Amino acid sequence: xxxxxxxxxxxxxxxxxxxxxxxxxxxxxxxxxxxxxxxxxxxxxxxxxxxxxxxxxxxxxxxxxxxxxxxxxxxxxxxxxxxxxxxxxxxxxxx
Amino acid sequence: xxxxxxxxxxxxxxxxxxxxxxxxxxxxxxxxxxxxxxxxxxxxxxxxxxxxxxxxxxxxxxxxxxxxxxxxxxxxxxxxxxxxxxxxxxxxxxxxxxxxxxxxxxxxxxxxxxxxxxxxxxxxxxxxxxxxxxxxxxxxxxxxxxxxxxxxxxxxxxxxxxxxxxxxxxxxxxxxxxxxxxxxxxxxxxxxxxxxxxxxxxxxxxxxxxxxxxxxxxxxxxxxxxxxxxxxxxxxxxxxxxxxxxxxxxxxxxxxxxxxxxxxxxxxxxxxxxxxxxxxxxxxxxxxxxxxxxxxxxxxxxxxxxxxxxxxxxxxxxxxxxxxxxxxxxxxxxxxxxxxxxxxxxxxxxxxxxxxxxxxxxxxxxxxxxxxxxxxxxxxxxxxxxxxxxxxxxxxxxxxxxxxxxxxxxxxxxxxxxxxxxxxxxxxxxxxxxxxxxxxxxxxxxxxxxxxxxxxxxxxxxxxxxxxxxxxxxxxxxxxxxxxxx
Numbered sequence: 001x002x003x004x005x006x007x008x009x010x011x012x013x014x015x016x017x018x019x020x021x022x023x024x025x026x027x028x029x030x031x032x033x034x035x036x037x038x039x040x041x042x043x044x045x046x047x048x049x050x051x052x053x054x055x056x057x058x059x060x061x062x063x064x065x066x067x068x069x070x071x072x073x074x075x076x077x078x079x080x081x082x083x084x085x086x087x088x089x090x091x092x093x094x095x
Numbered sequence: 096x097x098x099x100x101x102x103x104x105x106x107x108x109x110x111x112x113x114x115x116x117x118x119x120x121x122x123x124x125x126x127x128x129x130x131x132x133x134x135x136x137x138x139x140x141x142x143x144x145x146x147x148x149x150x151x152x153x154x155x156x157x158x159x160x161x162x163x164x165x166x167x168x169x170x171x172x173x174x175x176x177x178x179x180x181x182x183x184x185x186x187x188x189x190x191x192x193x194x195x196x197x198x199x200x201x202x203x204x205x206x207x208x209x210x211x212x213x214x215x216x217x218x219x220x221x222x223x224x225x226x227x228x229x230x231x232x233x234x235x236x237x238x239x240x241x242x243x244x245x246x247x248x249x250x251x252x253x254x255x256x257x258x259x260x261x262x263x264x265x266x267x268x269x270x271x272x273x274x275x276x277x278x279x280x281x282x283x284x285x286x287x288x289x290x291x292x293x294x295x296x297x298x299x300x301x302x303x304x305x306x307x308x309x310x311x312x313x314x315x316x317x318x319x320x321x322x323x324x325x326x327x328x329x330x331x332x333x334x335x336x337x338x339x340x341x342x343x344x345x346x347x348x349x350x351x352x353x354x355x356x357x358x359x360x361x362x363x364x365x366x367x368x369x370x371x372x373x374x375x376x377x378x379x380x381x382x383x384x385x386x387x388x389x390x391x392x393x394x395x396x397x398x399x400x401x402x403x404x405x406x407x408x409x410x411x412x413x414x415x416x417x418x419x420x421x422x423x424x425x426x427x428x429x430x431x432x433x434x435x436x437x438x439x440x441x442x443x444x445x446x447x448x449x450x451x452x453x454x455x456x457x458x459x460x461x462x463x464x465x466x467x468x469x470x471x472x473x474x475x476x477x478x479x480x481x482x483x484x485x486x487x488x489x490x491x492x493x494x495x496x497x498x499x500x501x502x503x504x505x506x507x508x509x510x511x512x513x514x515x516x517x518x519x520x521x522x523x524x525x526x527x528x529x530x531x532x533x534x535x536x537x538x539x540x541x542x543x544x545x546x547x548x549x550x551x552x553x554x555x556x557x558x559x560x561x562x563x564x565x566x567x568x569x570x571x572x573x574x575x576x577x578x579x580x581x
Contacts, residue, residue, distance in 0.1 A: 006453070013412060013456040014419070015449055016437035029454050031512050036401040039470050042477065049472030050479055052303055052333070053528030053553075054290050059332035073196040079426035086421055091432045 001030045098123035099259045100576075103316040106168050106262055110157065117157070117167025120262070121150035121211050124169045128214065128260045131579050135236045137254040139174050140182050141214040149211045156209050163208035164319050170205065171261035173252050174215040175222055176307065177296040178202055181212065185298050186230040187220045189424045189443025199296020200331065201265060201307045201324040208323055213261050217251030220445045221415065222272055222300045224248050225517045228508050229447040236504070238280055238577040239543050243501040246276030252310045253280035258579040263311040263320055267297055269304045270403055271496075271521025274533035277310055278496035278546020281535045281577065283563070284310045285317045288553045289528040290335035292321075293328035301410035302333070304403075304525040313573055314534060314564040318342035321556065337554050345557035350565045351385030353558070355549075356489035360396035361520060366498045373537030373545040374495045377566060381493070384565050389489050393481040398474050399523035404515055405458050405471035406526070412455030418443065450511060475526050482527040486552045491562050494520055496533040496546035520548060529553045534563045535572040544572075 006022045006029075017025065071084055080087035098120040101109070109115040125143060132138055146169065153167030172178060175185045177195035184190045198206065206212075219229040227235045227250030235250045237243035238257040245254045249266030253276035256264050266273040268286035277284025285308045292307045299305060309320035325339045357378060362371065382388055420426035420439030427442045429435035444452070458467035485492055498519055507514040524531045529551055536547035547566070551559040567573055 001457075005457075009453055009457050009460065011437075012460060013452050014416070014433065014436040014440055015444075015452065016434075016441040017449070021446075021449070025450055025453055028450060028511050029457065032404060032454060032515070033457075033467075035512055036405060036467065036471075039398055039401050039405075039474050042395075042398065042474060044470065044473035044477070047473040047476050049469055050475040050526075051472060053479065053526075054333070054335060056290075056333065056335075061329060069196055074422075076196065077193055077423035079420055079424065088421055089429070089432050089435055 001026045001033070099127040101262065102312040103165070103168055103263050103319050104313065107164055110167050111162055117150040117153040117211060118147065120167070121146055121169045121213070124213055124261060131258055132260060135241065135254065135258065135579070136217055136233055137235050137251045137258065137260055138171070138214040139184055139186060139217050139232050139251070142181060142212050145181070146211050146213050153209045153211060161209065165205055165323055166209035167211060168262050169211040169213040171213055171216050171252055171255045171264040172202055173218055173249050173264070173266045175218060175267055175298040176202055176265060177298070178212060178215065181215065183215065183298070185221050186218045186232055187443065187445065187448070188231045189418050189440070191231070191425060193423055195296070197296060200293035200328045202296070204324050216249070216255055216264060219248035219250070220448050221298065221411070222248040222267055222269055223411070223447050223451055225271070225275060225514055226504070226507065227251060227276070228504060229445055231445055234504055237501045238579050240501065242503055243543065244279065244504050246279030246501065248272040249310060250276045253277050253282055253284065256280070256282045256310050256312060257577055263309060263316050265307060265324070266310045267305060267307050268525065269300050269407060270525050271518045273308045273310060274496050274521050274531055274546070274548060275518065277533045278544065279501040281544030281572070281575070282310060282312060283314050283317050283532065283534050283573070284308070285321060285532040285559070286524065286530060287321055287325065287556055288335070288530045290333055291530070291554065291556070292324050293331040293334040295328055295330035299414040301407040302414060303410060304407060314532070314560060314567050315343065315346045317532065318346055318560045335554070340557050342556060342560055345560040346564045348561040349385065350381070350562050353386045353491065353562060354489040355381055355386045355388050356391040356485050356492040357388050358391050358393040358396065358485070358492060358494060360393050361494035366495065367500060369539040370495050370498065370500060370545050374547055377536040377547045377570065378493055380570055381562070381566055384569060386562070391485050391488055391492070393485060395474065395477045395481050396523055399478055399526060400515055400519055402471045402474045402478060403522040403526060404454070405467050406475065408451040408455030409458045409468050410455070412452045412459060415448070415452055447511070478523055479527045482529060490558055492550040494548050496520060496548040500539045500543040500545060524550050530556045530559055532559045532563045534567050536570065537572060
């Protein structure tokens with residue numbers, strides 16, 4: 001893994017890595033991926049993937065009305081809140 | 096014997112007979128925590144005053160005629176289970192000030208019985224690690240040698256149980272995070288079948304692998320605790336509807352004729368010789384109790400670590416996207432929204448969490464999805480088939496919980512791949528979904544504990560409890576306690 005790739009992945013992952021972190025991760029993740037190459041020694045052409053072990057299908061329930069959280073209880077953990085809403089940086093109207 | 100030294104079953108009897116009150120047990124446990132925890136760091140949050148109030152309430156409920164098994168019993172809870180009104184950090188800076196507005200189903204079920212929450216235990220950040228070194232609050236220690244790691248990620252819970260800082264604890268297990276620290280601390284740890292316990296309110300790491308389970312002083316206690324938390328839940332649609340057995344009734348059943356599978360692939364070159372010796376003696380002990388050992392093959396075992404670290408990190412990269420500094424947790428201001436996300440997450444997550452998010456994002460990214468994530472899901476199918484085949488021949492599969500005794504703090508932290516390989520005997524089971532239990536099976540010459548792992552058929556926790564209890568009673572290792580000094 002090179003630094004360009006690491007920078008690209010860091011942006012996708014919404015991380016902002018320092019120079020030394022990028023170098024370390026490039027080599028460590030490279031090692032882990034080389035180790036993972038061993039999976040390519042098994043032929044899986046005829047094998048179905050497993051996403052979930054119990055083999056459950058959709059689980060349905062009645063669409064009943066139920067209580068929800070109090071607004072104040074949820075906003076109590078917000079880093080910034082005002083007028084009963086989460087406050088976030090402006091995302092439109094910027095150049 | 097002080098009340099804090101007792102186990103669940105003993106406390107339950109003493110509370111029911113009126114020999115002791117919940118307030119007395121709780122005070123004793125809190126004093127024990129105050130005496131030993133400072134340097135050893137099993138707890139992130141101690142619930143002091145609130146725990147005493149819960150104990151008083153439990154004593155009142157008992158006076159009113161209630162007698163649920165866990166009524167008034169002080170338990171410790173891993174800090175990735177949401178406890179309403181009690182800080183829940185996941186051992187991360189990003190959740191340093193998070194006070195959950197709701198209760199996890201597992202702890203709600205304990206609260207229904209009237210348990211006492213003594214505190215929230217230390218762990219690897221977001222349950223990512225095998226040593227509890229990846230905690231933003233500093234590592235926990237091993238109770239048998241404080242230079243060594245207690246294992247992870249539920250290292251705080253395992254330590255607290257071993258050092259009598261609680262009567263029992265809950266942990267979570269995504270790749271061995273209950274069983275490995277239980278083995279390293281010389282206590283009992285069980286990962287139930289995937290879907291046996293609701294994950295509602297468990298901060299998600301890898302949703303197809305995570306499972307909550309008990310860490311206890313005895314096998315019987317694990318059965319009592321699992322009975323309390325198992326069962327379907329409308330808040331978690333991956334939670335199974337299968338009826339919950341009376342697990343305590345499995346304690347004391349004979350194991351004559353029980354077929355125990357010894358997989359050749361779990362007794363590999365490079366395994367610690369003392370660990371191998373202890374586990375082989377344990378197998379002989381099981382044989383003397385009437386179990387029948389059968390050599391079996393689990394041919395895809397060697398691929399489990401690679402498969403696991405692709406699937407678990409992919410799921411983690413998706414699950415941890417929610418920590419963005421908007422709705423909860425810390426926020427670091429940025430030039431724009433994306434810059435805020437990046438600064439918040441980079442300041443809030445530790446190195447291992449960032450590494451796993453990066454690896455998972457890569458494995459899911461355009462052009463690599465088929466080669467890594469989908470490939471791993473296919474190999475997962477083959478690993479699961481190994482277990483399905485094994486359980487056509489045998490009732491239980493037996494192996495070491497960890498290929499090595501507790502390692503020294505600092506030994507593996509700079510080499511993530513070596514740390515991942517420490518999970519080699521526990522992670523296949525998470526991929527396959529069945530239950531597993533670790534029970535103490537001896538000590539190395541330097542006095543460090545070794546764990547025996549028993550793995551079972553999906554939803555057959557009963558057989559594991561019967562076998563593990565029979566072994567525990569005849570071997571007697573659980574009676575040995577570490578000398579934990581302040």
